[in-house]
Amino acid sequence: MSLPGNDASNATEMTGVDRQVALSRVGGDAELLKEIAQLFIEDYPRAMEEIRHAADRGDAKGVERSAHGLKGSVANFGAAAAVDAAKTLEAMGRAQQLAEVQQVILTLELALAALRPELESL
Numbered sequence: 001m002s003l004p005g006n007d008a009s010n011a012t013e014m015t016g017v018d019r020q021v022a023l024s025r026v027g028g029d030a031e032l033l034k035e036i037a038q039l040f041i042e043d044y045p046r047a048m049e050e051i052r053h054a055a056d057r058g059d060a061k062g063v064e065r066s067a068h069g070l071k072g073s074v075a076n077f078g079a080a081a082a083v084d085a086a087k088t089l090e091a092m093g094r095a096q097q098l099a100e101v102q103q104v105i106l107t108l109e110l111a112l113a114a115l116r117p118e119l120e121s122l
Helices: 007-015 019-025 030-057 060-075 080-095 101-120
Strands: none
Touching: 019 030, 030 060, 030 101, 060 080, 060 101, 080 101
16 A cells, blocks of 8 residues: 555556556466456456446346456456446445446446556556
8 A cells, every 4th residue: 555645656556557466466476467467358348248238237236246256356456446446336236226337337447448558568
């Protein structure tokens, strides 16, 4: 975690890959991290599609389940903004409160779009 007042570090922590967290999740193996990032890049569009379809159907459990899986995957990279959005979607699904779901889906999509170039450059 960054110290208060360290704006550059806080910005990275909130929007993109926290390299220290990501490397710690793979035992410091940069090649493994790169492979996991590539798999995530290939897989997350499917997860987003599942979330969108569940939301469109009013399937709160489907939103919860798909958001939970995506949250776990993106947490490997320490990407707080994407994790927070997925966590919010998961909670909305669990509570069966989907009134604001489209806005949170958009937030998650934007966070993932910002994250993608960083993952590609690992």
